[in-house]
Amino acid sequence: MSAKNILVLPGDGIGQEIVREARKILDWAGKTVEINIEEGLIGGTAYDETGTPLPEDTVVRGKAADAVLLGAVGGTQWESLDYSVRPERGLLGIRKELGLYCNLRPAQVYPQLADASTLKKEVVSGIDIMVVRELSSGIYFGEPKGVETLPNGQKRGFNTLTYTTSEIERIAVRAFEAARKRNKRVCSVDKANVLECTELWRDVVTEVHAKSYSDIELSHMYVDNAAMQLIRDPHQFDVIVTTNMFGDILSDLASMLTGSIGMLQSASLGDKCALYEPIHGSAPDIAGKGLANPLATILSVAMMFRHSLDMPEQANQVEEAISRVLDKGFRTADIAMAGEKSIGTVAMGDAVLAELP
Numbered sequence: 075m076s077a078k079n080i081l082v083l084p085g086d087g088i089g090q091e092i093v094r095e096a097r098k099i100l101d102w103a104g105k106t107v108e109i110n111i112e113e114g115l116i117g118g119t120a121y122d123e124t125g126t127p128l129p130e131d132t133v134v135r136g137k138a139a140d141a142v143l144l145g146a147v148g149g150t151q152w153e154s155l156d157y158s159v160r161p162e163r164g165l166l167g168i169r170k171e172l173g174l175y176c177n178l179r180p181a182q183v184y185p186q187l188a189d190a191s192t193l194k195k196e197v198v199s200g201i202d203i204m205v206v207r208e209l210s211s212g213i214y215f216g217e218p219k220g221v222e223t224l225p226n227g228q229k230r231g232f233n234t235l236t237y238t239t240s241e242i243e244r245i246a247v248r249a250f251e252a253a254r255k256r257n258k259r260v261c262s263v264d265k266a267n268v269l270e271c272t273e274l275w276r277d278v279v280t281e282v283h284a285k286s287y288s289d290i291e292l293s294h295m296y297v298d299n300a301a302m303q304l305i306r307d308p309h310q311f312d313v314i315v316t317t318n319m320f321g322d323i324l325s326d327l328a329s330m331l332t333g334s335i336g337m338l339q340s341a342s343l344g345d346k347c348a349l350y351e352p353i354h355g356s357a358p359d360i361a362g363k364g365l366a367n368p369l370a371t372i373l374s375v376a377m378m379f380r381h382s383l384d385m386p387e388q389a390n391q392v393e394e395a396i397s398r399v400l401d402k403g404f405r406t407a408d409i410a411m412a413g414e415k416s417i418g419t420v421a422m423g424d425a426v427l428a429e430l431p
């Protein structure tokens with residue numbers, strides 16, 4: 075097996091702490107496969123050091139790597155900066171520059187944590203949903219956008235929701251392909267009753283389905299109904315495919331079915347590059363305290379092993395190790411039940427490592 079090159083971007087807030095734990099897993103895998111790890115800058119940390127949240131060097135090295143591992147970006151100290159240099163711009167920028175249009179966000183409930191959800195156990199246990207979020211277009215990137223001052227002195231803010239046929243086709247293909255390896259059902263979420271752009275979305279998804287995916291069951295749902303149905307009866311969903319902004323919102327919602335956003339990994343894929351990151355943010359409130367749950371980042375590494383590095387065995391081993399750690403009752407604060415003892419970030423990373431062969 076040839077050497078694997080990974081670019082690690084810890085970013086801001088708890089990003090630094092959780093990525094440190096995930097690196098232990100990369101080092102473990104490095105005992106059997108040659109893995110070269112480089113670190114780079116992104117987000118507020120990058121802004122402080124270089125004046126931009128996405129240095130060119132990060133983009134160049136991200137494109138050259140076999141995969142990128144990212145922690146999180148953002149923090150209160152950067153909130154007053156101009157939009158163009160906010161930490162979040164670094165994240166949107168790298169998604170765009172690396173052509174990462176397909177964001178896979180699985181939401182699975184660990185049986186050991188079924189009680190950790192705020193929803194009833196019988197509603198959430200056994201759910202296994204894959205949110206396929208379009209990641210490099212839509213209202214996040216559409217032009218024109220901005221805030222202008224009108225002649226009457228009022229301000230007017232605007233963003234534009236756009237999708238082209240090919241942008242919808244390629245994400246639909248990813249969703250149908252994902253469904254083929256799962257339970258063969260895709261629910262496409264839009265707001266076609268109000269937004270023309272998502273009427274096009276619905277038409278194109280329907281066409282792609284008719285052309286090549288008649289073995290997959292396709293349904294359509296308006297986003298407001300989808301939010302309700304996810305809480306009412308999440309078992310009805312297998313793959314959900316949706317736009318950038320709806321996917322942002324629904325994936326946070328789906329994460330809460332599983333008990334904690336601290337448990338959920340994600341993959342952002344393009345035709346050439348790949349980036350893996352936990353779906354949670356930089357959690358400024360607990361940053362630097364050693365309390366953050368590193369499991370979503372460690373699970374992101376497992377996903378990287380499987381999707382980008384051709385290391386499915388190591389991916390299974392990491393996932394099984396996490397399961398055993400949970401069996402043994404190890405919990406970080408976000409997944410501990412009232413009265414349960416919790417451990418910190420480093421201890422959780424070490425507990426996973428101790429379960430690996």
Ligand code: IPM
Binds near residue numbers: 166
């Ligand atoms: C996410 C985050 C980002 C997004 C932010 C930090 C820009 O919420 O990855 O879900 O909105 O995409």
Ligand code: MG
Binds near residue numbers: 322323326
């Ligand atoms: Mg989000």
